[in-house]
Amino acid sequence: MSIAIVYGSSGGNTEGVAKLIQKKLGKEADLIDIGKADASKINGYDKLILGTSTWYEGELQDDWESFSKDALEFEGKTVAFFGLGDQEGYGGEFCNGLRILYELAQGKGAKIVGNKNSTEGYSFEESRAVVDGQFIGLIVDEDNQSDLTSSRVEKWVESIKSAF
Numbered sequence: 257m258s259i260a261i262v263y264g265s266s267g268g269n270t271e272g273v274a275k276l277i278q279k280k281l282g283k284e285a286d287l288i289d290i291g292k293a294d295a296s297k298i299n300g301y302d303k304l305i306l307g308t309s310t311w312y313e314g315e316l317q318d319d320w321e322s323f324s325k326d327a328l329e330f331e332g333k334t335v336a337f338f339g340l341g342d343q344e345g346y347g348g349e350f351c352n353g354l355r356i357l358y359e360l361a362q363g364k365g366a367k368i369v370g371n372k373n374s375t376e377g378y379s380f381e382e383s384r385a386v387v388d389g390q391f392i393g394l395i396v397d398e399d400n401q402s403d404l405t406s407s408r409v410e411k412w413v414e415s416i417k418s419a420f
């Protein structure tokens with residue numbers, strides 16, 4: 257069973273959270289910067305934790321944007337998602353980019369976990385990272401609530417651990 261934590265990060269925030277997830281998971285998991293990887297490398301793992309920050313008013317982080325996403329395989333894999341955004345500066349499109357990653361895996365035979373996360377404690381107007389009233393993954397806001405990051409990561413990792 258091989259686990260990869262795959263992230264796209266422009267300023268280092270998502271990378272930092274990826275490292276924290278790795279630490280809290282406490283299992284062997286490779287960290288992969290999507291800006292330095294190709295799809296065949298990622299396709300070699302059977303458990304994936306995929307993360308992106310949101311940029312340009314609701315878009316994916318740059319490296320994810322230019323990555324050949326359609327070449328990613330999800331059949332039979334366990335997948336979880338995490339996203340970073342700024343709920344005060346971009347409260348109308350908070351973490352929208354994560355939905356783009358999430359939809360990549362939809363309908364492709366993946367077992368998606370960690371996707372029923374409470375929105376309590378966040379304050380925003382709209383987010384495409386919310387489905388049926390819950391976040392589709394771990395949501396972190398380093399711009400406004402960095403003091404909550406560690407506990408949010410810990411709680412979420414605990415909730416996905418048995419699947420990983």
Ligand SMILES: Cc1cc2nc3c(=O)[nH]c(=O)nc-3n(C[C@H](O)[C@H](O)[C@H](O)COP(=O)(O)O)c2cc1C
Binds near residue numbers: 264312313351399
């Ligand atoms: C130009 C710019 C556009 C952004 N657009 C969004 C956005 O649409 N939605 C959002 O939630 N956050 C947005 N953000 C906030 C970033 O996602 C946030 O700062 C994140 O922590 C950056 O992570 P990174 O350093 O890993 O790229 C934006 C930030 C900048 C500077």
